[in-house]
Amino acid sequence: MSTPAETSARRRRKEARPQELLDAALALFVEKGFAATRAEEVAAHAGVSKGTLYLYFPSKEDLLKAVIAHCLSSRIADGAARAAGFSGSTTDLMRDILAQWWVAIYDSQASAVFKLVMTEVRNFPDIADYYMREVVQPATELLGSIVKRGIDNGEFRHVDIDSAVHSLVLPLIMICIHKHSLGACPPACLGGTLPVDGHAFIRNHLDLLLDGLRASPAAR
Amino acid sequence: MSTPAETSARRRRKEARPQELLDAALALFVEKGFAATRAEEVAAHAGVSKGTLYLYFPSKEDLLKAVIAHCLSSRIADGAARAAGFSGSTTDLMRDILAQWWVAIYDSQASAVFKLVMTEVRNFPDIADYYMREVVQPATELLGSIVKRGIDNGEFRHVDIDSAVHSLVLPLIMICIHKHSLGACPPACLGGTLPVDGHAFIRNHLDLLLDGLRASPAAR
Amino acid sequence: MSTPAETSARRRRKEARPQELLDAALALFVEKGFAATRAEEVAAHAGVSKGTLYLYFPSKEDLLKAVIAHCLSSRIADGAARAAGFSGSTTDLMRDILAQWWVAIYDSQASAVFKLVMTEVRNFPDIADYYMREVVQPATELLGSIVKRGIDNGEFRHVDIDSAVHSLVLPLIMICIHKHSLGACPPACLGGTLPVDGHAFIRNHLDLLLDGLRASPAAR
Amino acid sequence: MSTPAETSARRRRKEARPQELLDAALALFVEKGFAATRAEEVAAHAGVSKGTLYLYFPSKEDLLKAVIAHCLSSRIADGAARAAGFSGSTTDLMRDILAQWWVAIYDSQASAVFKLVMTEVRNFPDIADYYMREVVQPATELLGSIVKRGIDNGEFRHVDIDSAVHSLVLPLIMICIHKHSLGACPPACLGGTLPVDGHAFIRNHLDLLLDGLRASPAAR
């Protein structure tokens, strides 16, 4: 009963739509905030009309949740897999995992979700649950286990594991958030200050932190 | 209609109003976001009527700017003064300055402004300018100068100054933001995860970082 | 693309379409009201797609008019014919005509049109014209002429003809309307009240009314 | 804290508003149907702006329910009271009760509710419950008890009580509904037909029906 000729451009359009809308929504929600973004703007950004948006997402709020869920389909499992099969020093492992994560995140749209989550969790509590389960917990466990490996095999000092994980990770998250808030303001507003180069920073940051973690004062 | 006796309590009330409104506004803007907060809610939170809010602030947007400006009346000058007269080791100075800053910020409402600024800068660019000038630049300069002092006097390694400052400060800012986003969600949403104790963290964080900065491999 | 064999089933399908759509439309318009019924619902109810509906009816409003026109293709002519050739008592004639009319209407979909007309005339005045011409006038004339015959031949008292017709007919119409409003609500809503049995009622009603009309107090 | 001077015109306005809005809503809902009436029209009809309507009723649906509830604050108790203290013949009692009810209803706005209820019950089932409890049941009981009194004291024949009540009442309800549907169409649409005079009708109707009920074939 369904025309087989419908296979062409029309269908391809239809299948691409949700993604195009999610992309537009992410960009705008991160730029202006969820409440301050008009549904019609999202639609226009994706090149469709208001009505079409509602063909794919039942409400603006559902669109928000879809945006977040879509971006968070965990990249962390990859890291865990890498870690499991890693045979070098723990310092190298940590550097590898974080650098890897960074290149996957920082330059992509994914860096935006952190701001979005920070901004909107309190209005939409199911986001909190989802984010904790899909991101915070796996990430904390993965990095914590690496720190622990370092301590156990004598590479790292006996530091508090959770604090060390935070010292390692929070600046990276913060830089992602920054990129989409102050960092995205027109330079004119910023009084000609440092644009914060994420790639340069992460190298220095890891050097500093892994040095702080190192156990033996000898080899330097 | 105006009593001459309106001197005491009533006047005190009147003079306290702007502050009460600012407090209410900060709390609500941080909780729900600027766009999602109704002017009437702010008024109700401060115990006055909608109309009264507009007696003190010409518009909701002006209220936002006043909230931010008020919270940012720089505490950083204090730090600079302390630093200028400090005679101990640079490690101690850094620890002193950051710990001091932390106690002034973390437990107070001031911790909320960071989230508010992150969230709203892109909609209100004059906030960016103000924040850069009043907060980012002075803080960066102060901390940068301390790191430089450490490098110059041989206490610290030859690290990149800006990166070191970021590694030191960004986790602290991030924890402030977290406190008002995920950290403020009802525990039920969080799946029983770590509530992040800011005071414990800062100690561990400074230990780790200052250790990473230390120049001589000897004394430990 | 068109098979020569599309003769039988498919064609029958195609020819039945308008009727299926009219049936679906009647049911839904009566249930929810014209304005509150979505064109797509009507189509779905008839087992076709939105677009197909518009192949047969140029607009939702035209569909409404078609529904009403279709249901009103006067059954009253039948009654007039019966009446013309009737040779028994006027009481029996009246009972015959109304009972006949009742069995044709009450259990069929036709009972629904009355509600539909009542509900929508004021929004679509051409319906009024049509309904008056096709239903009200013929029916009034037919029944009025029967009452007159009864009066003229001494069977009935000298009552006001129009009033008598109304006393006879309005309860029947009202019961049809009721069947599609309160009478169609889930029993839970109705607090366990009488479901109003139309067939029992019409018998009692005619007994009562024809008794009231009867002229001679004698024969009972 | 509330200005006592607010007692004047302003307050009187505020207290009258709900009633003005209910009146406007009744008129429009009955004329065009609930779904086809725009909230703004109701407001305009009551001489206020869209926003003001929502100051008094939380939604259009609540407005509908308020309209119906307000019109149905039962006038039937009055009838029951009259009936209780009545000492004349049952025929006179019935005539008295129905005529009384008729003058209270037919010329007033109250006649409109019947159409509104008929039209909207199926979309808003709580209306059904309310209407059955507040109107149908009390009225049926009152009139049923009068018919029973007539049968018991030998004035009326042994008719089916419920059917008799329906024969008596349904034409009256139907005329109310008619008044607000076909009866309200511009005469041009009606092809110059009888405008149905309610007051003339009820007299004839009661004569006819009470005659049909009368027991003794003697006195006439």
Added chain:
DNA sequence: AATGAATGAGTCTTCATTCAT
């Protein structure tokens, strides 16, 4: 012929802001 994706005019509803009291 039939479909259903796309459109955008039209509605309900909210909320910043004003102003008479």
Added chain:
DNA sequence: GATGAATGAAGACTCATTCAT
């Protein structure tokens, strides 16, 4: 000064209708 009733612009969402396939 303080209030809160009133406003109306703005935004979420629906649905009749069109048209490419």
